[in-house]
Amino acid sequence: MTMNRYTLLGRSGLRVSPISLGTMTFGTEWGWGAEEQTAQRLFDLYVDAGGNFIDTADGYTEGTSERWVGKFVAQRGLRDRLVIATKYTYNAEPGNPNAGGNHRKNLLRALDGSLKRLATDYIDLYYLHTWDRMTPVDEVMRAMDDAVRAGKIRYVGLSDTPAWFAGRAQTLAEWRGFEPVAAMQLEYSLIERHAEHEFADLAAQLGMGLVPWSPLGMGVLSGKYRPSRDGAPSHVSGSGRLASLASAPPPGFDKLTERNFRIVAELEQVANDVNRPMAQVALNWLYQKRGVSSIIVGATKPEQLQQTLGSLDFMLAPEQIARLDAVSAPARPFPYYMFADGHQARIHGHVEVASKPAAYDRPVVVPAPEANAANATTR
Numbered sequence: 001m002t003m004n005r006y007t008l009l010g011r012s013g014l015r016v017s018p019i020s021l022g023t024m025t026f027g028t029e030w031g032w033g034a035e036e037q038t039a040q041r042l043f044d045l046y047v048d049a050g051g052n053f054i055d056t057a058d059g060y061t062e063g064t065s066e067r068w069v070g071k072f073v074a075q076r077g078l079r080d081r082l083v084i085a086t087k088y089t090y091n092a093e094p095g096n097p098n099a100g101g102n103h104r105k106n107l108l109r110a111l112d113g114s115l116k117r118l119a120t121d122y123i124d125l126y127y128l129h130t131w132d133r134m135t136p137v138d139e140v141m142r143a144m145d146d147a148v149r150a151g152k153i154r155y156v157g158l159s160d161t162p163a164w165f166a167g168r169a170q171t172l173a174e175w176r177g178f179e180p181v182a183a184m185q186l187e188y189s190l191i192e193r194h195a196e197h198e199f200a201d202l203a204a205q206l207g208m209g210l211v212p213w214s215p216l217g218m219g220v221l222s223g224k225y226r227p228s229r230d231g232a233p234s235h236v237s238g239s240g241r242l243a244s245l246a247s248a249p250p251p252g253f254d255k256l257t258e259r260n261f262r263i264v265a266e267l268e269q270v271a272n273d274v275n276r277p278m279a280q281v282a283l284n285w286l287y288q289k290r291g292v293s294s295i296i297v298g299a300t301k302p303e304q305l306q307q308t309l310g311s312l313d314f315m316l317a318p319e320q321i322a323r324l325d326a327v328s329a330p331a332r333p334f335p336y337y338m339f340a341d342g343h344q345a346r347i348h349g350h351v352e353v354a355s356k357p358a359a360y361d362r363p364v365v366v367p368a369p370e371a372n373a374a375n376a377t378t379r
């Protein structure tokens with residue numbers, strides 16, 4: 001179960017575990033998280049298994065997530081060994097438009113708040129959390145670069161932005177000498193594959209590591225939910241975050257659908273074939289996708305995390321991946337259907353033309369020392 005290897009985050013030299021610990025469930029403020037004692041057990045389980053990559057955000061559970069992460073890290077004296085990622089964007093003071101958004105004033109306000117809650121003097125990876133649809137890209141990248149030069153952050157990340165925004169950010173960084181974007185965080189799983197249209201190529205061409213969130217579709221891909229006879233999401237069986245929100249799911253939480261249960265059915269068959277839990281198979285499938293550096297898993301119970309941390313102890317065969325690819329294939333709207341093989345054959349005169357490999361494709365794997373991987377460093 002020990003995660004005995006690290007990957008490089010995008011084109012940076014930062015070593016991160018292939019599985020990252022999501023801490024959005026640290027705290028009960030949102031109604032579906034864990035109490036402090038359980039959160040601490042999740043944290044201990046993760047770092048004792050060799051994990052070094054922790055994900056939080058300034059707004060998670062009203063600041064509790066960051067506070068507990070800071071406390072747990074300090075208690076075990078792990079600050080230097082861990083890579084702590086947090087995020088800014090969401091408003092912290094209703095009525096004040098400058099207490100939210102992607103702009104410089106909010107970035108600096110939020111960053112100082114995160115440093116205090118995390119009880120640290122630097123953040124390893126600082127993400128813009130979600131595009132605000134108005135702040136210019138150059139303002140974001142310049143403000144991020146200033147924060148790197150001020151020693152408050154080490155690496156820059158983006159989350160939930162359009163691909164054009166990320167492409168422009170990276171190009172500005174390259175041409176103006178700003179700290180480049182090392183990581184791109186997106187929802188990506190067997191039930192949410194739209195990221196593949198743009199972001200796999202973005203990662204490969206521009207050197208950003210993809211860091212998928214909600215890789216189990218918030219629990220659907222563990223197989224614990226079963227469809228109801230009448231198909232109504234609020235009548236499904238199984239308990240957890242999605243069941244508790246099924247009668248009025250907020251945007252993005254409406255995952256108990258007929259389509260998703262079809263994917264779960266095929267996942268169950270593949271899981272039976274390889275004799276592994278469905279959650280492990282879903283994460284293994286995702287880790288083999290192009291450009292993925294590290295997957296952020298969430299948990300409310302230690303036994304869940306125990307299971308997901310074993311997801312990379314085996315490898316699905318190409319035939320099993322193909323079955324999962326087929327059942328979960330995303331629709332190909334315009335212009336993406338034009339990039340499919342059949343359409344491209346008309347461009348290349350029905351001759352097979354191999355393109356050059358991208359400058360950056362899979363992250364490099366850095367093996368940890370065999371002995372005592374939990375305390376491994378990767379010098």
Ligand SMILES: NC(=O)c1ccc[n+]([C@@H]2O[C@H](COP(=O)([O-])OP(=O)(O)OC[C@H]3O[C@@H](n4cnc5c(N)ncnc54)[C@H](OP(=O)(O)O)[C@@H]3O)[C@@H](O)[C@H]2O)c1
Nearest residue numbers: 022023024213214215216217218219222240241298299304
């Ligand atoms: N950048 C962004 O916009 C963004 C958005 C969302 C999340 N994130 C990050 O991504 C992290 C992970 O997101 P997520 O929690 O939605 O991920 P997820 O891994 O898809 O779902 C985790 C949830 O699934 C259930 N679960 C996990 N393992 C299980 C198992 N083995 N068996 C049965 N149920 C299991 C648990 O919920 P229940 O016990 O309640 O069923 C758990 O909390 C977050 O903590 C956060 O750090 C980022």
